[in-house]
Amino acid sequence: MKIRRLDTRSENFVAELAALTAWSEERDAEVSVKVADIIRAVRGDGDAAVLAYTNQFDRRDAPSVAALEVSHERMQQSLNAIPAAQRDALQAAAERVTRYHEKQKQDSWSYREEDGTLLGQQVTPLDRAGIYVPGGKAAYPSSVLMNALPAKVAGVAEIVMVSPAPASELNDTVLAAAAIAGVDRFFTVGGAQAVAALAYGTQSIPGVDKIVGPGNIWVAEAKRQVFGKVGIDMIAGPSEILVVCDGKTDPDWIAMDLFSQAEHDEEAQAILVSQDAAFLDAVEASMQRLVRTLDRGDIIRTSMTNRGAMILARDLDDCFVVVNQISPEHLELSLDDAEDWAKKVRHAGAIFLGRHTPEALGDYCAGPNHVLPTSATARFSSPLGVYDFQKRSSLIGCSPAGASSLAKIASVLARSEGLDAHARSAEYRLFDQE
Incomplete structure (x- = not known):
């Protein structure tokens, strides 16, 4: 099993990372x-x-x-x-x-303005x-x-x-x-x-x-x-995991955390980022040894060879530059003070904090949803949740005084857009208050 190595100090790193993480948007x-x-x-x-x-x-x-x-x-x-x-x-x-x-x-919510107009949102x-x-x-x-x-x-x-x-x-x-x-x-x-x-x-x-x-x-x-x-909900791509580790976690733990996603299928992606080159070597040695013990070893080998990587960063801050470039589905922060480091994360589907929080716990029983944005869509998407099964209707209920006040604004704006019926519809309410 050959696992590619990348180095953030390389002048070609950005292009190499883009090529590694690219998931073809071309439809067959x-x-x-x-x-x-x-x-x-x-x-x-x-x-x-x-x-x-x-x-x-x-x-x-x-x-x-x-x-x-x-x-x-x-x-x-x-x-x-x-x-x-x-x-x-x-x-x-x-x-x-x-x-x-x-x-x-x-929950639904609403409020009333001083003139009695009701505004809000009805959630169903x-x-x-x-x-x-x-x-x-x-x-x-x-x-x-x-x-x-x-x-x-x-x-x-x-x-x-x-x-x-x-x-x-x-x-x-x-x-x-x-x-x-x-x-x-x-x-x-x-x-x-x-x-x-x-x-x-x-x-x-x-x-x-x-x-x-x-x-x-x-x-x-x-x-x-x-x-x-x-x-x-979303168009899901292959499963992904990105692990950031400072070199202080047992290499076997990290190797198996990477495998936990690589075993999904041959297209899955597992990446480790660390500032410690010797630790990357130790994790790779663990992976080569442990893969032989797993039922889905062939799938893992293909996944790691084709789409896996180990990335050497300058320091931990540099690791988080990589994190936000990748915008991973699953992000493990196997670090001291993981909660503080998490504040540097702008894009990730789910963030797993500390050395004792493997992604597998989130897949099954931690509580948060395991249906997560993939293929860098964490830049604009969120995990599946209750909000995906609720819809919101705006509530607008004008009092006579409120209608008269709003009609003045609406009339001007409607006529600026050339929408005469809009303006006159609003103006009827204005005239009702004269």
Whole structure:
């Protein structure tokens, strides 16, 4: 496993870092066309198209879309069937995730001006949300909790979950997580056809207001194409981790923290930044030794070879210049006084503070959401949260005196824009006060 080295003192460093972290925004033309065809078919043929694609792509032999729906009884059976330790862990994680997200809930607010005019904001939940949970390479019960529980806290009336079940294989921990999270309906459908069904609705799968959750290139492209008909959370790229370490943490710990994201898939990115060259050598030695002990070692080797790196910085301040250039999905600050250093971070999806806070804790049970902005979109995006499942309506209620006062301003501005009806509509209220 060869891991590239970069040095911030190199005159080519900025270009090298940009090349390393670049994730192609170019859409695969063939995938784009095929996804458009799938969406068009689902819009036109509903259940028939969903069923045909699911049976084809997931090696199923289902007689109907109704047969692809998992009942509440089946979810509860899985919850009862999994080992007690798994059940307890899922429930503990759900409690922590719920408690954290309850802090995010926004309430309606308003105030009255002296003339009696009311201004404010009415906050309401979405009627129906769709959550996509990946399947295939691995099972992700944690993704069920992270996507469904914020919607529950927000007060979403109905949560519709979709997740592929290749060859009809259902994962009991995923079903158990759906039961714990209070998923209302669960269809074992994946891919672009699942996104299209959620966006437009079919005879059996209800259309939703927003689709959240990560997926492969087909899911990402489908979300991109249905955006506007429904809301989406984000277009997620491969998982990322950036670790900043001062050289005082056990190298094995750092190596395994990097591997925790590299094992997701071959496109994942894991980067270590330190001002200590000898520490970079020690971590690389740990990685070469430990990778041989892991079940997903081949995936990790490919990820680290193609997209991983170790970066030597001038000093710790220089490390944070790199952090803000990369704008990582996950950022570990394995440092003394990590809380203080975190104040230097402008862009990151989630920040893990100190030597005893590995990113893996955030993936499962710390409380904050693990659905995070990737590919430097942390510059303008935030983690999935309750706010993604709430919408805000402005409240404006003028008293007669308030209307008269505002009409004077509105009339001038409307006429400056050449909008006569706007001006006269406002002026009618002004005249009412004469």
